[in-house]
Every structure is written in structure tokens, then in C-alpha cells.
Amino acid sequence: NLLAPLSFPIYYTKDFGQSWKVSKFDGVPDGELLAGGGDPVIVFDSKGWAHMTWLTVTLTLPSLKAEMALRYAYSKDGGATWIASEKMIDTGDIDPTDPIKSKRLIDKEWLAIDRSNSVYQDDIYMVYVELIPDSLENVAGTILIKKKLANDLDFSEQAVAVNTNDYVLVQFSSIAVDNEGVVHVFFMGVDDADHTAFYHAKSIDGGASFLPEKKISDFHLPGFTPDQPNNILVGVDSSRIYPCPHMRVDNSGGPNDGDLYAVWTANGITNKASSGLDIYFTKSTDGGDSWTTPIILNDDNEPTSHQFYPSLHVNEQGVLIVSWYDRRDDLNNIQTHYYMTYSTDGGKSFESNFAVSSSASDFNSIGDKNGGFGIGEYTQVIASSAYAIPVWSDGRTNDGNIDLFIAFVPLYEAALGYEQVGSISSAFSVEGPSPNPISEGGILKLILQKRSDVTIELHSLDGKLVQRHAAWNFPAGDYEIPIDVQDLTNGIYLLTVKTDFGFLSKKLVISGK
Structure with a gap:
């Protein structure tokens, strides 16, 4: 409005x-x-x-x-x-x-x-x-x-x-x-x-x-150089296409203490290198006196796809984390996920890129309800010692509404890109599931501040729906919802609670069978 x-x-x-x-x-x-x-x-x-x-x-x-x-x-x-x-x-x-x-x-x-x-x-x-x-x-x-x-x-x-x-x-x-x-x-x-x-x-x-x-x-970026128009990002106003540069320093006290890292959006260094935008990275090991030749962090190897608006963080263990918006999964460069990678060796190498968003956003409609302003520019990734925590604007409902999303990504664990991801909302919260790992049954605690329809789904890692509890309508209150996995095999699953105020997905491990 x-x-x-x-x-x-x-x-x-x-x-x-x-x-x-x-x-x-x-x-x-x-x-x-x-x-x-x-x-x-x-x-x-x-x-x-x-x-x-x-x-x-x-x-x-x-x-x-x-x-x-x-x-x-x-x-x-x-x-x-x-x-x-x-x-x-x-x-x-x-x-x-x-x-x-x-x-x-x-x-x-x-x-x-x-x-x-x-x-x-x-x-x-x-x-x-x-x-x-x-x-x-x-x-x-x-x-x-x-x-x-x-x-x-x-x-x-x-x-x-x-x-x-x-x-x-x-x-x-x-x-x-x-x-x-x-x-x-x-x-x-x-x-x-x-x-x-x-x-x-x-x-x-x-x-x-x-x-x-x-x-x-x-750096070369449309709108900042005369050889390319700056209206190439669907859903991002041309005045808001910018390099989004960020710099962080390693203060871990470890082997890379004092190293400086920088990221930005561009499609080339001195000249246009591709039609798609990429995430560039460089580092300095001498306090900024010299910098390495920039490299591209997104590993899609698709010169036409767009990656943009990077964010950067270094945690207390010296793990370097980078996140950004990414369109590699859509040949039309419209459907947009939020991606991440990280480095445990001071930027010498990076983990394979992975999506932390569980659904894509259609950027054709991302600004329909805010006058075309779109997603904003101050998205960030932060981290604890064990988790990367990217925060981003998400329009997956594809009706012009934009929500703030957050993911908790366990570092050093690549089986599932995130441990939990969901909407930031004060109207509901989810505790559990407990126990986790689970072998036969457990409990999920749901706390509602307002009446809501509630649906619970369980998906396998390949995206297959293996369980679904039809929508309940709960008044405000605390609820303990039983989880039965007796008919499921060992593995990692995604447990999703959907409410009128958003959703929360959590990793559920089934073992011991």
C-alpha cells in the first residue's frame, strides 16, 4: 500500500x-x-x-x-x-x-x-x-x-x-x-x-x-559505463543497479588474521566480459597495500545468468561467507533464488555454491506493491561460530508482497544447505522437532499468537512430498503436534510448518531403523 x-x-x-x-x-x-x-x-x-x-x-x-x-x-x-x-x-x-x-x-x-x-x-x-x-x-x-x-x-x-x-x-x-x-x-x-x-x-x-x-x-557494470544500458535486471529499478561492494577483515586470531576481503557485482573488470552479472572477489594479505586479481565466485558457468547484491561476513573462526541473489536456475533470468558459498582457508578455495532459499521469487512481480522499489539494498549475511545466517528479501508468493527471510546454515555440513529457513514473524514460532534425530515418533511445538490455519509437510531431499497433515484451524495458544515417521526410511528430510503469517522449515534426521 x-x-x-x-x-x-x-x-x-x-x-x-x-x-x-x-x-x-x-x-x-x-x-x-x-x-x-x-x-x-x-x-x-x-x-x-x-x-x-x-x-x-x-x-x-x-x-x-x-x-x-x-x-x-x-x-x-x-x-x-x-x-x-x-x-x-x-x-x-x-x-x-x-x-x-x-x-x-x-x-x-x-x-x-x-x-x-x-x-x-x-x-x-x-x-x-x-x-x-x-x-x-x-x-x-x-x-x-x-x-x-x-x-x-x-x-x-x-x-x-x-x-x-x-x-x-x-x-x-x-x-x-x-x-x-x-x-x-x-x-x-x-x-x-x-x-x-x-x-x-x-x-x-x-x-x-x-x-x-x-x-x-x-570494474565494468551496466549504467556505470557508456557501452551497456542499465535496465538489464528484471525487477530491479535501473537506478538501483549498483556494484554493491562490501569489505570485511579476518579478526579470528588464526592464520589469516588481518586479511581483508572484498566482493562486488560486475560483468567484467576493465571491459564487458559477459552479458550476465557476476559476483567478484579479491583479498589482501598486507593490510590493503596490494590485492589479488579478482575472481568470480558464482560457479554456474553460465555467461548470461545474473548474480547480484552480494553480502560478506567473516566469523570468529575465520570462515569467510558470501551470499547473493542468483538466477542460474531460470534461462529467462527472472526466477531468483538466494545463494551462498563459504571458504575455510582464507579465500584460497570456496565450497560449491548452493541455494539457501527453498523457493524462487518471480521478479516480474517483486515490486508490484511498493511502487517498483523492489527488494531494497541492505541485505546481509552474519554468522556465529557454527552457522552462517543469511537474511534477504523474498517475494516467493509472487503477488507483490515481500517478506524478510532468514536461514541458519550449518557450516562444515553440506548434506542440506540449511538447518532451518523461514519467514521472520512475531505471530508464530516453532520449537523442535524433538527428538532430532528421530526413529519412530516425536513432538513439534507450535506457538501461535493469533488464530491461523496450519499445515505440516514433510519432504525428502529430492523434493518429494512424503507426508502432509491437512490444514487445521488453531486459535492462539501453545500446541504439541505428534510426528510419526514409522513408515519412512533413514535419511534427511525437510519438515515445514505453514501458517497464515509465514512458514518455517527445519531439518529432520530419521535414523536408527
Whole structure:
């Protein structure tokens, strides 16, 4: 509903994704007319406090003057309640009738927190871009850093410039802090000869200043180079086709500690290499002074299929995880899954790609109910020591509705691409099945906050439906549902609970027969 008020709901879990609740805090400024916004980012400090920044665009009537604001809030209780700063981190303005008439734009902020034992421990860094439009061909810009000291309530007034060179356009920054407290920034720059490239800059004094940036790699992407139109991704507005660069650092203390990793979307390096978009990867083992020749991570070997919007994470064991949207399963480049791979040797090799989404989304209809905006751009993968946890926007109902999905992928275990996957919803939760592995029978606990039709299905790994319990209509409450597998053979199965509010699929192992 395009006329519905915008909101910023925050879902949180305290049982590793078994159930979800919605915070009453939604980030909408009281008494202001919200016209847009987004870009939410959350980091956690050593005390377990959550720190969040986000962008809002508010309108003043009747002038229609629009103000952009980067805002900050923190939570001491795992996301249940939040304390918002009354002070904006930074502000800008935008002319909704003609963005080129805007005086100052601020955009695309990302956060990193210093988890080292340096003097900068728990300091938070926010990187973003300041854009001063001159014309469609020239938008003067600077990559900026603002910092919040560990014991301060707000970010610094003064911003520090990251890039020292002049560019026709700079954008799409990413940030990480290593175990020595060095701040690393990765960003895109376009020079006056229309050369598009990625650059790395670092600060060795806690973000007070940055050493001159060094070029990492060129890249070729439709819309950023004049030889290819940027309307090639069905379901993604041409203005939102971008390289989606991300950088992370290995802080595991292991053999690859301090290594930097970067990913992005492109269809070539210096020139167009394919009609389809791919996920590129490079690494640095010397603090960003040099970088390996980029390689393509998607292993479909299909030059026309599209892979885009990668996300990157390194867990505390040094496992490097990359996830992205992928269309290899559809020759028409429309049906879209969410894929993943990971590396346990510092990016020297990667596991075979696999889908973490259990159903594809038809991107012909993905933006039907949000004015063509589509899936958004801030999807991410995170991880614990044992699980990769990709989070993505999913439109598998193919009616224009978009849901937020999450998967828990057991690392080092390839028998099934995920241990559980499903909708993020506070209206229902599933516990069990118990026991698991199971030999004859067990119990699945279902908790409903509202009345719902409920269907339970069991599929084999090849997708065959082996059991289905017809829809029940349950009022709100707690239910223990028996599971009978006496007639099934040993193996790995997928147990799916479907409700009016979404679904949850879990791995069920049958053994002992």
C-alpha cells in the first residue's frame, strides 16, 4: 500500500531464531511527515549493546522542503527497547522535484565497531557519502567518517574525509576495523575519463586521518559505463543497479588474521566480459597495500545468468561467507533464488555454491506493491561460530508482497544447505522437532499468537512430498503436534510448518531403523 505510513520495524530474537518479537521502537520521528528513508545498520559492542543508524527523509508542508537525516539509537537489552539520540549525526536536503537542485545529499551509511584491545576499543565508525549535485554528469562527492567514542552518547560533530583524490563520483563505501585498531574503508570512485574502480584507504590513528587511497580494481557494470544500458535486471529499478561492494577483515586470531576481503557485482573488470552479472572477489594479505586479481565466485558457468547484491561476513573462526541473489536456475533470468558459498582457508578455495532459499521469487512481480522499489539494498549475511545466517528479501508468493527471510546454515555440513529457513514473524514460532534425530515418533511445538490455519509437510531431499497433515484451524495458544515417521526410511528430510503469517522449515534426521 503506497499510501500506508512508512515504518522501521525492528525484529529481535533471544533464542537463536526459534521465535521473533517486534520492538515498539520503529525509528519514525514523532510529529514529522516521513517521505522516505532506510539504510538501517546495527553493530554490537563488547557489552552486548546494539547500536543502530538509519536514514530518514522528512517533508515540511506546504513548501515540500525535504530534509535528510542520519539518526542513531542504542539498545541495552538485545533490541527489545531503544534509546534514540535527539541529535542528528548529519543532515542534508533533497529537492523532491529535481534532485540536481538539492544542495547537499547524504547517503549509504555503514557502521563498524572496534573490537580490538587497542585504545579505540568499542569506538564506532560510520562511513557515508556527501554529494553536492552540479549536473547529471558531475556530482561532487566525498566519502566521510564520523566517530562515536565508546563512552560518548553521540557521534562527533566533525566529519573526516576519507578520499584525497578528486572524482566525478564517489559512492558505495564499506568499512571494517582490524585487530590492531586500523580502520579500513572500501569505496567506488569514477574519474573524469569514466573509469570506474574500487579503492581502499586506511587510518592508523583511530579515524582522525586517512592515508591516501590505493586502487584495488577496475570494474565494468551496466549504467556505470557508456557501452551497456542499465535496465538489464528484471525487477530491479535501473537506478538501483549498483556494484554493491562490501569489505570485511579476518579478526579470528588464526592464520589469516588481518586479511581483508572484498566482493562486488560486475560483468567484467576493465571491459564487458559477459552479458550476465557476476559476483567478484579479491583479498589482501598486507593490510590493503596490494590485492589479488579478482575472481568470480558464482560457479554456474553460465555467461548470461545474473548474480547480484552480494553480502560478506567473516566469523570468529575465520570462515569467510558470501551470499547473493542468483538466477542460474531460470534461462529467462527472472526466477531468483538466494545463494551462498563459504571458504575455510582464507579465500584460497570456496565450497560449491548452493541455494539457501527453498523457493524462487518471480521478479516480474517483486515490486508490484511498493511502487517498483523492489527488494531494497541492505541485505546481509552474519554468522556465529557454527552457522552462517543469511537474511534477504523474498517475494516467493509472487503477488507483490515481500517478506524478510532468514536461514541458519550449518557450516562444515553440506548434506542440506540449511538447518532451518523461514519467514521472520512475531505471530508464530516453532520449537523442535524433538527428538532430532528421530526413529519412530516425536513432538513439534507450535506457538501461535493469533488464530491461523496450519499445515505440516514433510519432504525428502529430492523434493518429494512424503507426508502432509491437512490444514487445521488453531486459535492462539501453545500446541504439541505428534510426528510419526514409522513408515519412512533413514535419511534427511525437510519438515515445514505453514501458517497464515509465514512458514518455517527445519531439518529432520530419521535414523536408527
